Amino acid sequence: MNLLKCENLKMGYDGKxxxxxxxxxxxxxxxxxxxxxxxxxxxxxxxxxLGLLHPISGKFHWEGISRNEIAYLSQTTEVKKEFPAxxxxxxxxxxxxxKRFSPFYSKKDREKAKESMKYMSVEDLEHRSFxxxxxxxxxxxxxxxxxxxxxxxxxxxxxxKGLDSKVTEELYELLSHMNKKHxxxxxxxxxxxxxxxxxxxHILSLSDGRNKYGKTDEVLFSSEKEGKR
Amino acid sequence: MRAxxxxxxxxxxxxxxxxxxxxxxxxxxVLGVPxxxxxxxxxGDGLSHVAFGAxxxxxxxxxxxMAFTIPVVILTAFLLLxxxxxxxxKGDAAIALISTGALAxxxxxxxxxxxxxxxxxxxxxGSVLSMSESDVTLSxxxxxxxxxxxxxxxxxxxxxxxxxxxxxxxGMKTGAYNMLISFLxxxxxxxxxxxxxxxxxxxxxxxxxxxAMRLFKTFKKxxxxxxxxxxxxxxxxxxFSYAYDAPTGASIVVINIILFLIFSLIxxxxx
Numbered sequence: 001m002n003l004l005k006c007e008n009l010k011m012g013y014d015g016k017x018x019x020x021x022x023x024x025x026x027x028x029x030x031x032x033x034x035x036x037x038x039x040x041x042x043x044x045x046x047x048x049x050l051g052l053l054h055p056i057s058g059k060f061h062w063e064g065i066s067r068n069e070i071a072y073l074s075q076t077t078e079v080k081k082e083f084p085a086x087x088x089x090x091x092x093x094x095x096x097x098x099k100r101f102s103p104f105y106s107k108k109d110r111e112k113a114k115e116s117m118k119y120m121s122v123e124d125l126e127h128r129s130f131x132x133x134x135x136x137x138x139x140x141x142x143x144x145x146x147x148x149x150x151x152x153x154x155x156x157x158x159x160x161k162g163l164d165s166k167v168t169e170e171l172y173e174l175l176s177h178m179n180k181k182h183x184x185x186x187x188x189x190x191x192x193x194x195x196x197x198x199x200x201x202h203i204l205s206l207s208d209g210r211n212k213y214g215k216t217d218e219v220l221f222s223s224e225k226e227g228k229r
Numbered sequence: 230m231r232a233x234x235x236x237x238x239x240x241x242x243x244x245x246x247x248x249x250x251x252x253x254x255x256x257x258x259v260l261g262v263p264x265x266x267x268x269x270x271x272x273g274d275g276l277s278h279v280a281f282g283a284x285x286x287x288x289x290x291x292x293x294x295m296a297f298t299i300p301v302v303i304l305t306a307f308l309l310l311x312x313x314x315x316x317x318x319k320g321d322a323a324i325a326l327i328s329t330g331a332l333a334x335x336x337x338x339x340x341x342x343x344x345x346x347x348x349x350x351x352x353x354x355g356s357v358l359s360m361s362e363s364d365v366t367l368s369x370x371x372x373x374x375x376x377x378x379x380x381x382x383x384x385x386x387x388x389x390x391x392x393x394x395x396x397x398x399x400g401m402k403t404g405a406y407n408m409l410i411s412f413l414x415x416x417x418x419x420x421x422x423x424x425x426x427x428x429x430x431x432x433x434x435x436x437x438x439x440x441a442m443r444l445f446k447t448f449k450k451x452x453x454x455x456x457x458x459x460x461x462x463x464x465x466x467x468x469f470s471y472a473y474d475a476p477t478g479a480s481i482v483v484i485n486i487i488l489f490l491i492f493s494l495i496x497x498x499x500x
Contacts, residue, residue: 050398051397052394067399068399068401070398070400071398072394072395072397072399073395074392074394082442083266083391084266084442084446084448084450084451085387085447085448086446086448086449089387089448089449090391093384093387093388093391093392096384096401097395097399097400097401098399100401103380103381103382103383103384103385104384105384129446129447132446149399155398
C-alpha cells in the first residue's frame with residue numbers, strides 16, 4: 001500500500017528548480033534512503049515531504065495518514081547547543097502535535113512519554129539536561145520524542161552528521177528495529193552508501209536529471225534501470 | 230527599611246508602583262526565556278524604540294498615549310516577525326532599521342511640537358511613581374493577561390522554541406505561536422516603559438534569563454528562576470531607588486547586573 005505518492009514533482013527556491021520531474025512513491029513500512037550529492041536537492045525534498053516548502057509544481061499525496069503521525073528528527077547539530085531543556089520535557093513535547101486545544105498534558109500523555117523513554121532506554125536521563133548528553137544519547141531522546149508522538153512515519157535528514165561511526169551504527173539498528181518491529185515507515189536522507197545497502201528497502205537516488213527510484217538492489221546494481229525523468 | 234514599608238502603607242502611589250513593577254518584571258522575565266533562546270533578544274529593544282516614537286507622536290498629536298502606542302507596537306512586532314521569517318532582510322538588520330527609524334520620527338515629533346515635556350521624558354527613563362490610577366489598572370489587567378496566556382501556552386511555547394521544524398512536520402501551525410510570543414512581547418514592552426523607560430526595558434527581558442541560564446539547565450527551572458530573579462531585582466532596586474533617591478529603572482538594572490555576575494561566578498566554581 002502506498003503511503004506517499006509524488007508525480008512529476010518540481011521543487012526549488014524563488015521559482016528556480018533544484019530538481020524536476022521526480023516521480024516516486026513510498027510504500028507503507030518501507031525504509032527509504034534518499035541518496036545524492038550535495039546540492040542534488042535531498043534536503044529540499046525533505047522540506048517538501050514535511051510541508052515546510054511547497055513544490056513549484058506537482059504534489060505530495062499522502063494516503064491514510066494524518067499530518068500529526070509524521071515525525072521529523074532534525075540533526076542534533078541543529079538543536080541549539082546551550083538550550084536548557086530536560087529529557088523529560090523534550091520527550092513529552094512529542095505529545096503536542098496530537099493535541100491541539102488542551103493547554104496541559106494529561107496523565108495519558110505522561111504515561112506515553114514514560115513508555116517511549118523506556119523503549120529508547122533513556123528513562124534514567126529524564127531529569128538530565130539535553131545539552132549535557134552525548135550525541136548518541138541525544139539521538140535516542142529525539143527518537144523517544146517521535147515515538148511519544150505516535151509517529152507512523154519518521155523523516156530524518158542526515159542523522160549521522162556529527163556522530164562517530166559506532167553511534168551511527170547504533171542509530172541505524174534502532175531505526176531498523178522500529179521499522180521491522182513496529183512497522184514505522186522511515187524516510188532518511190543520507191550519504192552513507194554502505195548503510196543503504198545494509199538497511200534500506202528502497203532507494204531514491206537524486207542526481208542532476210538522472211533520478212532513480214526502486215528497491216535497493218534494483219537501484220544499486222542495475223545502472224541501466226533509470227527512473228522516470 | 231522601616232521608613233520604606235511605612236511609605237508603602239501610607240502612600241497609595243507607592244503601593245501601586247510596587248504592584249505594577251512586580252507584575253511587569255514577571256512578564257518580562259518569563260517572555261525573555263523564549264526570546265533569548267530564539268535569538269530574538271533585540272526585538273524587545275527594537276520595540277521599545279518604536280514605542281517611544283509612537284508615544285512622542287501621540288503626545289504631539291494629542292492622542293491618548295497608551296491607546297495609540299499598544300496597537301502600533303503590536304503591529305510592528307508582527308512585521309518584525311514576518312521580516313525575520315522570510316529571510317529577505319536579516320532579522321537584526323530589520324530590527325535596527327525599524328527601531329532607529331521610529332526613534333527619529335519620535336525625536337522629530339517632540340521637537341516640532343512642544344519640545345521635551347515631562348511626559349516624553351517619563352517614557353524614556355521610566356516613572357513608576359507618577360502613574361495615574363487608570364494607568365495602573367490597565368497595566369495590572371494587561372500584565373495579568375500576559376501571564377495567564379503564557380501559562381496556557383507554556384508547553385507550546387517551549388516546543389516552538391526548542392524545535393520548530395518538528396512541530397511543523399507534525400502539522401502544527403507554529404506561526405500562530407510565534408505571533409503569540411510577539412504579541413505578548415509587544416504588550417509587555419509598552420507596559421514596561423512606564424516602569425523602566427524605553428531605554429532600559431530590554432534589560433528586564435534579557436538579564437533574568439541570562440542569569441538563570443548560568444545555573445539552571447532545564448526549561449522549567451530557567452523560567453521559574455528567571456521570574457524569581459526578576460521580581461527580587463525589582464524589589465531590591467525599588468527599595469534602593471527610594472532609599473538613595475536614585476532613578477528606579479537604572480537601579481533595577483544595576484541589581485540585575487550584580488545578580489548576573491554572582492550567578493556567573495557560581496557557575497564557574499561549580500565546574
